[in-house]
Amino acid sequence: GQNIDQPTEMTATEGAIVQINCTYQTSGFNGLFWYQQHAGEAPTFLSYNVLDGLEEKGRFSSFLSRSKGYSYLLLKELQMKDSASYLCAVPYGGSQGNLIFGKGTKLSVKP
Amino acid sequence: GAVVSQHPSRVICKSGTSVKIECRSLDFQATTMFWYRQFPKQSLMLMATSNEGSKATYEQGVEKDKFLINHASLTLSTLTVTSAHPEDSSFYICSAGGRPSYNEQFFGPGTRLTVL
Numbered sequence: 001g002q003n004i005d006q007p008t009e010m011t012a013t014e015g016a017i018v019q020i021n022c023t024y025q026t027s028g029f030n031g032l033f034w035y036q037q038h039a040g041e042a043p044t045f046l047s048y049n050v051l052d053g054l055e056e057k058g059r060f061s062s063f064l065s066r067s068k069g070y071s072y073l074l075l076k077e078l079q080m081k082d083s084a085s086y087l088c089a090v091p092y093g094g095s096q097g098n099l100i101f102g103k104g105t106k107l108s109v110k111p
Numbered sequence: 112g113a114v115v116s117q118h119p120s121r122v123i124c125k126s127g128t129s130v131k132i133e134c135r136s137l138d139f140q141a142t143t144m145f146w147y148r149q150f151p152k153q154s155l156m157l158m159a160t161s162n163e164g165s166k167a168t169y170e171q172g173v174e175k176d177k178f179l180i181n182h183a184s185l186t187l188s189t190l191t192v193t194s195a196h197p198e199d200s201s202f203y204i205c206s207a208g209g210r211p212s213y214n215e216q217f218f219g220p221g222t223r224l225t226v227l
């Protein structure tokens with residue numbers, strides 16, 4: 001079966017760095033997505049990892065270890081607007097379309 | 112990135128009525144669209160996968176007769192919540208894929224349904 005685990009909530013200070021972890025179990029692997037979702041809004045795409053290693057995109061980086069079933073999202077130079085839920089998602093059923101989402105990590109950035 | 116729209120953004124209806132939600136891909140052809148539901152403080156739950164020109168594939172536990180999905184064209188999918196009840200109140204989000212060179216899904220802005 002499929003299972004995704006993320007911490008429920010995290011708090012960090014403006015300007016700091018925060019790492020949001022995600023562990024997953026899937027039958028087959030077709031990559032891992034990170035999405036950002038502000039309250040009451042639809043998710044927006046942040047990153048997609050299919051190979052091991054770190055991918056950097058501006059203030060956000062995403063890491064994947066397929067052997068460990070582990071990913072993290074790294075947010076640097078935190079800003080107040082980064083307060084949101086961060087969702088880890090993996091495709092299932094051999095398709096890149098059907099996504100299973102983790103429950104999301106609610107990040108609160110404080111001054 | 113690609114743009115996906117949803118209409119309406121908010122709807123309030125009486126129990127027993129039906130509500131139709133439209134999902135459109137504005138600048139690309141979406142062979143596949145996905146419908147999700149999100150309850151407060153919960154994650155997105157996939158309800159069904161909508162393929163253009165064929166029947167939708169529903170996830171386990173989702174009633175296909177209650178949540179009617181139509182994907183009549185490459186740019187439009189509709190979700191109709193039939194005989195809505197208060198427990199159907201939720202945030203409904205569609206997403207669209209369809210370009211093989213991309214791995215991401217493009218999400219619509221969501222529809223907040225409140226059933227009184």
